Amino acid sequence: MSAELAQQITSLAQRARAASLVLATVPTAPKDAALQKLADLITANQSKLLAANAQDLAAAEANGLTAAQIDRLTLNAARLEKLAVSVREVCALPDPVGEVLEQTTRPNGLLLRRVRVPIGVIGIVYEARPNVTIDCAVLCLKSGNAAILRGGKECFYTNTALAELITQALTETGLPIDAVQLIPTTDRAALTTLLKLYTLVHCIIPRGGESLIRFVAENSTIPVIKHYTGVCFVYVDRAADLSMAEKIIVNAKTSRPGVCNAAEQLLVHKDVAAEFLPAAARALINAANVELRCDPASAAILAKALITHIAASEADFTAEFLAQILAVRVVDSLDEAIATINRDSSGHSESIVTADEAAAHKFQTGVDSAAVLWNASTRFNDGFEFGLGAEIGISTDRLHARGPMGLRELCSYKWLVTGTGQVRD
Numbered sequence: 119m120s121a122e123l124a125q126q127i128t129s130l131a132q133r134a135r136a137a138s139l140v141l142a143t144v145p146t147a148p149k150d151a152a153l154q155k156l157a158d159l160i161t162a163n164q165s166k167l168l169a170a171n172a173q174d175l176a177a178a179e180a181n182g183l184t185a186a187q188i189d190r191l192t193l194n195a196a197r198l199e200k201l202a203v204s205v206r207e208v209c210a211l212p213d214p215v216g217e218v219l220e221q222t223t224r225p226n227g228l229l230l231r232r233v234r235v236p237i238g239v240i241g242i243v244y245e246a247r248p249n250v251t252i253d254c255a256v257l258c259l260k261s262g263n264a265a266i267l268r269g270g271k272e273c274f275y276t277n278t279a280l281a282e283l284i285t286q287a288l289t290e291t292g293l294p295i296d297a298v299q300l301i302p303t304t305d306r307a308a309l310t311t312l313l314k315l316y317t318l319v320h321c322i323i324p325r326g327g328e329s330l331i332r333f334v335a336e337n338s339t340i341p342v343i344k345h346y347t348g349v350c351f352v353y354v355d356r357a358a359d360l361s362m363a364e365k366i367i368v369n370a371k372t373s374r375p376g377v378c379n380a381a382e383q384l385l386v387h388k389d390v391a392a393e394f395l396p397a398a399a400r401a402l403i404n405a406a407n408v409e410l411r412c413d414p415a416s417a418a419i420l421a422k423a424l425i426t427h428i429a430a431s432e433a434d435f436t437a438e439f440l441a442q443i444l445a446v447r448v449v450d451s452l453d454e455a456i457a458t459i460n461r462d463s464s465g466h467s468e469s470i471v472t473a474d475e476a477a478a479h480k481f482q483t484g485v486d487s488a489a490v491l492w493n494a495s496t497r498f499n500d501g502f503e504f505g506l507g508a509e510i511g512i513s514t515d516r517l518h519a520r521g522p523m524g525l526r527e528l529c530s531y532k533w534l535v536t537g538t539g540q541v542r543d
Contacts (some may be wrong), residue, residue, distance in 0.1 A: 120307075123303070123305065123307055123308060123311070124307075124311045126308075127301065127308050127311040127312055127315070128311065128315060128318075130266065130299055130301065131239065131266065131312065131315045131318040131319055132318060133296040133299070134239045134264040134265075134266050134296055134297075134299055134318070134319070135238070135239050135264070135318045135319075136294075136296065137264045137294035137295075137296040137297040138236065138238050138239050138262075138263060138264035138297070140294050140297075141236070141259070141262050141263070141264060141293070141294060141297050142215070142235065142236045142238075142262045144262065144293065146213040146215075148291060148292065148293060149213070149259055149260055149262075149293070150209045150260075151291045152259060152287050152288055152291040152293050153205050153206070153208060153209040153256055153259065153260065153287075154205075154206065154209055155286075155287040155290055155291055156205055156252075156255075156256065156283060156284060156287035157202045157203075157205040157206045157209070158202075159283040159286060159287055160198060160201055160202040160205065160252070160283060161198075161199070161202045163279075163283060164195060164198050166279060167193060167198060167276070167279050167280065167283075168193060168194070168195075168198070170275040170276045170278065170279035171191075171192070171193040171248065171273075171275070171276045171279075173275040173276075174191060174246075174248075174272060174273050174274065174275050174276050175188070175191065175192060177272075178191060178246075178272065181271065181272050183246060183272055184376075184440070184441075185376070185441070186375065186376025186377075186440045186441065187245070187246045187272065187376070188246075189374070189376050190245075190246050190247050190376060190377070191246040191247070191248065191272055191273050191276075193248060193276065197249070201249055201252050204252070204253065204256075204502055204507055204508040205252065205256050205507075205508075207502075207507035207508070208256045208257060208260050208507035208508055208525070209256075209260070209507075210507070211260070211506075211507050211524075211525060212525075213260065213261075213525075214234045214261055214525045214526045214528075214529050215234055215235065215236060215261065215262045215529065216233055216234065216235075217233060217234040218231050218232070218233050219232045219233065219234060219531055220232045226540050227537070227538055227540060228535055228536070228537050228540055229535070229536040229537075230533060230534075230535055231533070231534045231535075231536075232531050232532075232533055232534075233531060233532060233534055234526070234529040234530075234531050235262070235529060235530055235531060235532050236261055236262035236263045236528070236529060236530070237261075237263055237320050237321050237528060237529065237530050238263060238264070238319075238320035238321075239263065239264045239265075239266065239318060239319045239320050239321075240254075240258055240263050240264070240265055240266070240319070240320065240321045240322075240323060240510075240528065241265075241266045241268065241312055241313075241319050241321070241322045241323070241340070242254045242265060242266070242267050242268065242322075242323050242324075242325065242510065242511075243268045243309060243312075243322065243323070243324045243325070243326070243330065243334055244267075244268070244269055244270065244324070244325040244326050245269075245270040245272060245273075245325070245326035245327060245330060246270055246272035246273050246326075247269075247273070247325060247326070248269075248273045248276040248277055248280060250267075250269070250325055251267055251269060251276075251277050251280045251281060251284075251300070252280055252284075252508075253501075253508040253509060253510060254267060254323075254510050255267065255284050255298045256507075256508060257507075257508055257509070257510050257523075257524065257525060257528055258297075258298065258510070258528060259293075259297060259298065260525055261525045261526075261528040261529055262529075263528055264294075264296065264297050264298070264299075265297070265298045265299070266299055266301065266312065266319065267281065267298065267299065267300045267301065268300075268301045268308070268309055268312065269300065269301075269304075270304060270326070271304035274304055277300055278300065278302075281298070281299075281300035284298045285298070309334075310337060313334065313337050313338040313339065313340060314338075314339050315340070316339045316340045319340050320340065320341070321340065321341055321342075321343060322334060322338050322340045322341070322342045322343075323342070323343050323344070323510055323511050323523075324342065324344055325511050328346045328347055328438075331344050331345070331346050332346065343511065343513050343515055343518065343519055343523070344511075344513065344514070344515060345378065345464065345465075345466060345488075345511070345512055345513055345514035345515070346464060346514070347378070347438040347464040347466070348377070348378030348379055348380070348382070348438055348464060348466040348467065348512075349382050349383065349436060349437065349438050349462065349463050349464040349466065350370070350378075350379060350380065350381050350382055350383065350463065350464075350466050350467040350468060350469075350496045351381065351382075351383040351384070351385060351458075351459045351462075351463050351468045351469070351496075352366060352367050352370055352381045352383070352384050352385070352468075352469045352470075352471065352496065353385040353386075353387075353449075353455045353459070353468070353469070353470045353471070353481065354367070354384070354385070354386045354387060354390060354394055354398075354471050355387055355390075355452060355455075355470055355471060355472035355474060355477050355481075356387040356388075356389040356390055356452075356472075356474075357472045357473045357474035357477060358387075358390060358394075358471040358472050358473065359471070359473055359493075360390060360393060360394050360397070362471060362493060363394060363398070363471040364394070364397055364398045364401050366469065366471055366493070366494065366495050367381060367384055367398055367401075367402065367444075368398075368401050368402055368405050369495045369497060370469065370495040370496045370497055371402060371406075371408060371442070371444050372402065372405045372406040372408065372442065373495075373497055374497070375406070375439070375440060375441055375442050376440045376441070377440075377497075378438075378466060378512060379466065379467045379496050379497050379498075379499045379500060379512070380440070380496065380497065381444065381469075381495075381496050382437060382438055382439050382443075382444065382445065383435065383444070383445050383446075383447075383462070383463070384398075384444055384445070384446045384447070385447050385448075385449050385455050385458060385459070386416065386446070386447070386448050386449070387448075387449060387450075387451070387452070387455070388415070388448050388449065388450055391415065391416065391419055391448045392419055395416055395419045395420060395423075395446070395448075396419065396420065396423035396425060399420055399423075399425045399427070400425065402444065403425070403426070406442045407442060408442045408443065408444050409428065409442060409443045409444070410425075410426075410427040410428070410444055410446055411427070411428055411429070411430035411431075411434045411443060411444070411445045411446065412427045412428070412429065412430055412445075412446045412447075413430055413435075413446065413447040413448065414429075415447070415448035416446040416447060416448050417429060419448075427446075430445050430446070430447075435447065435462055436462045438464070452477050452480060452481065455470075455481070456480070456481060456484040456485055459485050459487070460484075460485060460486050463487060464514060465486060465487045465488060465514045466487060466488055466489070466499070466512065466514055467487060467488065467489045467490075467491065467496040467499040468485050468487045468489075468490050468491070468496070469490075469491040469492070469493075469494060469495065469496050470482070470490075470491070470492055470493075471493055472492070472493070478492040478493075487514075488512065488513065488514050488520045488521040489521050489522075499512060499521065499522065500512075500522060501522035501523070501524050504521075504522050504524070506522055506523075506524030506525070507524065507525075508524070509522040509523055509524060510523045510524075510527070510528060511523050513527075
């Protein structure tokens with residue numbers, strides 16, 4: 119790594135730290151004005167953004183992107199409009215900075231207040247996901263944090279075009295232009311430098327494939343908030359409405375198979391398997407030609423119904439396919455379903471389909487995942503769907519943040535102590 123590149127990244131982080139100290143004191147109105155301006159710029163510059171995205175898409179195959187990655191990379195008019203809407207939704211959310219979390223007066227008269235404050239400087243490392251550029255920028259800005267964005271080479275032109283609009287919005291509304299910065303190179307050495315700047319950067323959030331996330335976690339001297347994989351389960355209980363269950367598994371698997379909250383695993387209670395599996399399998403195959411990888415019990419049911427399937431390997435039962443592939447198992451009980459999920463899932467998103475409230479309660483309390491749904495698709499574990507406006511990522515960690523990370527999850531807190539001359543004995 120050249121000394122020049124290391125100095126460039128260090129200087130960028132120094133400017134971000136300086137901007138973060140200013141941004142932490144900025145009232146809500148100027149931040150919201152910048153977000154509204156950015157939303158307007160996205161809408162007004164669709165042609166420019168689509169042209170930049172077309173450059174990235176032209177190189178997608180040469181860069182070795184999978185179909186799922188190309189889908190994440192692709193922008194169109196509808197997705198750009200959704201981006202603009204998400205910016206406006208974040209703009210409309212309450213500002214978390216300064217919120218009093220608790221207040222108490224000690225016997226000696228000291229007044230203690232615990233209040234939300236920005237984390238400081240947040241580095242976001244991501245791959246072929248141009249929406250992350252906007253989502254992370256606006257969430258960091260609204261929560262008073264400076265953001266350093268490091269996108270992958272797969273979406274370099276798109277990210278650059280989006281970053282230019284962010285800078286324009288900051289400039290036109292009088293906020294520090296260094297509050298959001300895109301690292302202007304995809305050289306891995308730049309990332310390595312960033313991950314060591316623990317005195318300037320306070321948190322790293324990687325978004326991408328497991329190899330990227332592991333690289334960041336293993337090489338960072340800065341705290342990392344992450345999820346490695348999205349091995350998500352749908353469990354069809356003995357008391358399930360089978361028509362509802364069919365609709366949920368088709369949506370969870372096929373609506374966007376390349377995202378982390380798509381279902382990869384299906385568990386079916388033995389009492390309803392013979393009735394449910396043939397109908398669900400046909401629906402999955404008809405919807406998106408889903409390949410079913412089955413355990414012996416589910417394979418026997420589908421074979422009897424003359425439905426195409428293949429025998430699953432042991433690895434299939436812990437796999438994140440990110441494709442139109444679904445692993446299927448029959449379980450003997452609710453307890454077995456819970457134990458299977460806690461052993462084989464990645465702790466991301468799991469769903470139970472049942473009309474039995476007691477079973478749903480047991481499942482939701484017993485399953486150890488970031489989001490546990492009842493009679494709903496796993497695809498709802500998403501910041502936009504949870505009313506957060508957008509998300510900076512979905513954490514499967516347990517410390518500080520878990521699940522979709524919105525404005526509050528990008529804040530820490532500090533204690534404000536007011537006295538009248540007290541001294542400690």
